[in-house]
Amino acid sequence: xxxxxxxxxxxxxxxxxxxxxxxxxxxxxxxxxxxxxxxxxxxxxxxxxxxxxxxxxxxxxxxxxxxxxxxxxxxxxxxxxxxxxxxxxxxxxxxxxxxxxxxxxxxxxxxxxxxxxxxxxxxxxxxxxxxxxxxxxxxxxxxxxxxxxxxxxxxxxxxxxxxxxxxxxxxxxxxxxxxxxxxxxxxxxxxxxxxxxxxxxxxxxxxxxxxxxxxxxxxxxxxxxxxxxxxxxxxxxxxxxxxxxxxxxxxxxxxxxxxxxxxxxxxxxx
Amino acid sequence: xxxxxxxxxxxxxxxxxxxxxxxxxxxxxxxxxxxxxxxxxxxxxxxxxxxxxxxxxxxxxxxxxxxxxxxxxxxxxxxxxxxxxxxxxxxxxxxxxxxxxxxxxxxxxxxxxxxxxxxxxxxxxxxxxxxxxxxxxxxxxxxxxxxxxxxxxxxxxxxxxxxxxxxxxxxxxxxxxxxxxxxxxxxxxxxxxxxxxxxxxxxxxxxxxxxxxxxxxxxxxxxxxxxxxxxxxxxxxxxxxxxxxxxxxxxxxxxxxxxxxxxxxxxxxxxxxxxxxxxxxxxxxxxxxxxxxxxxxxxxxxxxxxxx
Numbered sequence: 001x002x003x004x005x006x007x008x009x010x011x012x013x014x015x016x017x018x019x020x021x022x023x024x025x026x027x028x029x030x031x032x033x034x035x036x037x038x039x040x041x042x043x044x045x046x047x048x049x050x051x052x053x054x055x056x057x058x059x060x061x062x063x064x065x066x067x068x069x070x071x072x073x074x075x076x077x078x079x080x081x082x083x084x085x086x087x088x089x090x091x092x093x094x095x096x097x098x099x100x101x102x103x104x105x106x107x108x109x110x111x112x113x114x115x116x117x118x119x120x121x122x123x124x125x126x127x128x129x130x131x132x133x134x135x136x137x138x139x140x141x142x143x144x145x146x147x148x149x150x151x152x153x154x155x156x157x158x159x160x161x162x163x164x165x166x167x168x169x170x171x172x173x174x175x176x177x178x179x180x181x182x183x184x185x186x187x188x189x190x191x192x193x194x195x196x197x198x199x200x201x202x203x204x205x206x207x208x209x210x211x212x213x214x215x216x217x218x219x220x221x222x223x224x225x226x227x228x229x230x231x232x233x234x235x236x237x238x239x240x241x242x243x244x245x246x247x248x249x250x251x252x253x254x255x256x257x258x259x260x261x262x263x264x265x266x267x268x269x270x
Numbered sequence: 271x272x273x274x275x276x277x278x279x280x281x282x283x284x285x286x287x288x289x290x291x292x293x294x295x296x297x298x299x300x301x302x303x304x305x306x307x308x309x310x311x312x313x314x315x316x317x318x319x320x321x322x323x324x325x326x327x328x329x330x331x332x333x334x335x336x337x338x339x340x341x342x343x344x345x346x347x348x349x350x351x352x353x354x355x356x357x358x359x360x361x362x363x364x365x366x367x368x369x370x371x372x373x374x375x376x377x378x379x380x381x382x383x384x385x386x387x388x389x390x391x392x393x394x395x396x397x398x399x400x401x402x403x404x405x406x407x408x409x410x411x412x413x414x415x416x417x418x419x420x421x422x423x424x425x426x427x428x429x430x431x432x433x434x435x436x437x438x439x440x441x442x443x444x445x446x447x448x449x450x451x452x453x454x455x456x457x458x459x460x461x462x463x464x465x466x467x468x469x470x471x472x473x474x475x476x477x478x479x480x481x482x483x484x485x486x487x488x489x490x491x492x493x494x495x496x497x498x499x500x501x502x503x504x505x506x507x508x509x510x511x512x513x514x515x516x517x518x519x520x521x522x523x524x525x526x527x528x529x530x531x532x533x534x535x536x537x538x539x540x541x542x543x544x545x546x547x548x549x550x551x552x553x554x555x556x557x558x559x560x561x562x563x564x565x566x567x568x569x570x571x572x573x574x575x576x577x578x
Contacts, residue, residue, distance in 0.1 A: 005377040009363075012374075016365030096361030100422075102329040103357075103432075104378040105350040269283075269330040 002106045003114050010088060010118025019084040019122070026076060027130035034065075034134050038141050055144070062142050066149045066236050069134050073127070073156055074229050081126075081160055082167065082188070085119045086180040089171030098270045108266045112168065116258060119164050124157045131156075148235050155232040162223040162250045163188055165257040172261050172268075188225055195219040196226035223250040272338075273430055273461045274303040274326065279335030281321055281485070295321045297485040299335070303478075305429075308452060308462040310476035310493075312469065312566075314574055318485040319465045320358060323432050326463075327355055339430070351380050354428035356419045358435045358465075364408040368399055368418050371407060372425050379426035386425070393421035396451060412439030420448060424455070431455065432463045437471060449475055473497070473566040481570060483577050497569050501537040502562035505545075506530060508555035517548070533562060 014020050092098060092115065101111065131153045139145045163184050170180045194202065198215050206212060227246030234241045281296040295318045303309045311319050324330035326337060328344065339349050362371045369390055376386035394400045397417040407415065416439055423431055433452075437445040445468075452462055452475055466472050472479060473493055480490040489496055509529045510518070518524040518532055522545050526532040536542055542559075549556055564572075 001382070002378055002380055005374065009374060013363065013365070016363070091363075094361055096357055096359045097363070099324065099327075099329050099357040100355065100360055100362075100375065101378070103327045103350060103353065103355040104375070105347040105380055106378065107347055267331070270324070 002104065003110050006106065006111065006114035007118040007121065010115060011122060013088065013091070014084070014122050017084070017087070020126070022084070023080060023126045024129065026080060027126060027133075030069075030072060030076070030130060031133045031137070034069075034137055038065075038137065058142050058144050059146070062138050062144050062146055063237055065138055066134075066146065066152075067233050069131070069149075070152050070156070070229065070232055070236065073130060073152070074159070074225075078156070078160055078163070078188070078225075079185075081123050082163060082184050083181055085122070085164060086167050086171065086184070087177040088115055088119060089168050090175050090177045090180070093172070093175050093270070095270075102270060109262050112172075112258070112262050112265055116161075116165065116168060120157060120161045123160045123164075124153065127153045127156050146236075148238070151235055152232050155228055155235075158247070158250070159225040159228045162228075162254045163225065165254040165261070166223070169257045169261045169264070172264055187222065191218075191222065192224060192226050195222065196224070196230075220249060221253065223253045225250070271305045271341075272302040273305045273340060274301075274463070275336075275338040276300055276302070276326075277336040279322075279325065279337065280333045281318070281325060281330065282333045294485050296325070296332075296335075299482070299485070299487055301480050301487060301490060303461060303463060305461055306456065306459050307477040308456055308464060308475050310464045310466065310472040310479040311482065312472060312479055312570060313482040316484075317482045319482060320434060321485075322482075323355075323434055323463070323465060327353065327432060351426070352429045354379075354423035354426060354431040356423040356431075356433045356436055358438065360415075360419050360422075362407055362415070362418070362422075365406065367404050367406055368394065368410070368414075369403040371418060372421060375422045376425040381426055389425050389427065390421075393424050396424070397421045398447065413441060413444050416440050417444070417448075420451065428460070430461045430463065432465075434465045435467065436464070437466065437468060445471065469567040469570055470565075479566070481573060483574055488577060489573060493566060494563070497563045497566055499562045499564055501535055503534045503536075503542065504560050504562050505532055505534055505549075506557040506559075507532075507549060508557070510554065514552055514554065522548070530557075 011020075092101065092111075102108070106114075131150065135146075135149050138149075166187065167180045167184050170183050171177070174180065195215065195218060198219060202215060203212055206215065224246035228250060231241050231244070231247065277300045279296055279299040280294070282292040283295055285291040285293050299318075299322065311322065313319050321330060325332050326339065326344075327350070328347070337344050340352065342349065363374075366374065372390040372393065373386050376389060377383075381389065390403075394403050397420050399414065399417050399421065402410065402414060407418065410418065416436065420433070420436055423433065436452075437448050440448060449471065452464075455462060464472065464476060476493055478490065478492050479496065481488050481496075505524075507530055510526065510532070515526050515532075518526060518534075522534060522541075523536075524532045524534045524545075534542070534545060546556065546559075
């Protein structure tokens with residue numbers, strides 16, 4: 001009861017800060033753009049043309065839309081989510097607020113877990129709305145009901161959860177929303193993409209084996225949202241997934257960072 | 271029965287991050303609070319009062335010492351089901367209404383929806399905030415927030431209530447109303463742990479107080495006992511003439527305050543009896559003899575002054 005109250009309070013906070021509204025506004029705009037796109041004459045014509053080439057043509061077209069959708073979701077939704085939820089922990093830690101929370105019969109471990117679950121559920125529900133609607137629109141229009149696209153809700157939520165665990169940790173230590181956003185953005189949009197292409201690009205520039213070892217070390221210990229995004233795309237397109245290591249190592253990173261957050265929060269005096 | 275019992279409670283802080291220099295916020299602090307009393311904690315700024323409250327509530331960790339609340343060492347959060355707390359400068363989420371604040375903190379205290387509704391009605395009425403219940407708290411004044419904070423501290427019908435500066439920012443009428451609420455809670459058998467800078471207020475409502483300075487307990491006891499000035503008596507009597515007054519001044523080292531009152535100081539009870547004999551032999555009617563008392567404020571200032 002107490003735990004669920006705290007989880008729901010995250011939703012209440014998201015409503016009050018217009019996060020939900022923003023999320024649904026962006027999602028709705030994307031959905032409307034999709035609706036518009038698949039109804040314009042040129043696309044209708046393309047669908048007819050592809051339809052004439054058989055089921056395989058329709059399948060390819062739908063999957064193409066879906067992959068584009070994943071990239072859009074990853075960029076727009078994850079970015080928006082990271083900015084939105086970064087304030088959850090610093091606002092909880094404000095003097096006068098944290099004192100009250102800690103005086104209630106809930107353990108510090110459960111406070112962190114409730115905040116984590118609340119944020120992840122928020123993004124999960126929002127992605128159900130966005131991906132679900134796009135899937136219904138594409139499927140009903142094309143007649144091709146491609147269920148693997150729906151799995152992307154889970155993969156995108158996982159990507160978010162991994163980064164959110166880091167936001168929680170930075171928020172706890174720094175009590176700063178700005179720093180949480182900056183670090184998570186730096187990691188998601190600079191470090192991880194660079195590490196993702198390390199073998200194809202970086203290693204051709206950095207031939208020193210010690211330096212390559214360091215780069216590999218960071219690749220393996222840090223979360224891998226770019227890799228998870230690639231796995232999501234592979235699943236949607238039906239290509240074989242090379243390795244699920246990025247998923248496991250990202251989940252391990254998330255668990256380690258969450259444990260570190262709980263440990264720090266339990267020790268901290270407020 | 272003691273509701274709170276601490277033994278050799280200490281708290282050390284690092285003076286700076288990564289520094290080995292320590293600040294002793296609490297120094298072997300031992301005290302107890304009895305069930306059903308209003309207990310006041312007094313001390314200058316930085317004495318360790320808020321640290322003490324936060325340690326008792328698990329908001330800050332002790333460095334060493336024992337804490338028993340409701341007769342058990344506090345090892346988990348379960349005792350907090352029976353505790354209410356109003357922190358100094360509390361901050362509620364400002365997007366909530368007064369009623370939503372009580373609903374949220376009521377549920378966080380383990381109440382179900384029906385209980386929360388019933389008690390919200392009861393306590394909003396008690397703190398005279400009924401008509402503001404649907405208003406967002408960002409529109410509340412400091413006094414209104416303080417009243418709501420008090421209702422929040424009481425929402426789970428706690429047995430033990432910690433109040434840190436409950437009348438801060440409240441006007442004199444509001445302060446009186448809060449005092450009345452505390453008195454009525456005491457009548458209902460609740461135990462109240464009060465930290466307030468308003469010593470006159472503490473003197474009015476507290477049964478016992480503890481005075482602390484630099485993290486240490488320097489005096490504790492019943493308010494009427496610790497404000498007594500040792501060996502000082504006030505004697506109320508019938509009219510004193512010049513010759514009697516003169517003898518009182520010369521023979522008994524008294525100070526006369528008007529025709530019907532004089533102050534007498536002696537650590538010898540026989541001397542007090544000699545004084546009474548003297549007055550009776552001179553047909554002076556004794557209307558009353560009482561121990562001389564200080565105000566809590568004067569006593570506090572003298573005590574802290576002598577320590578610093």
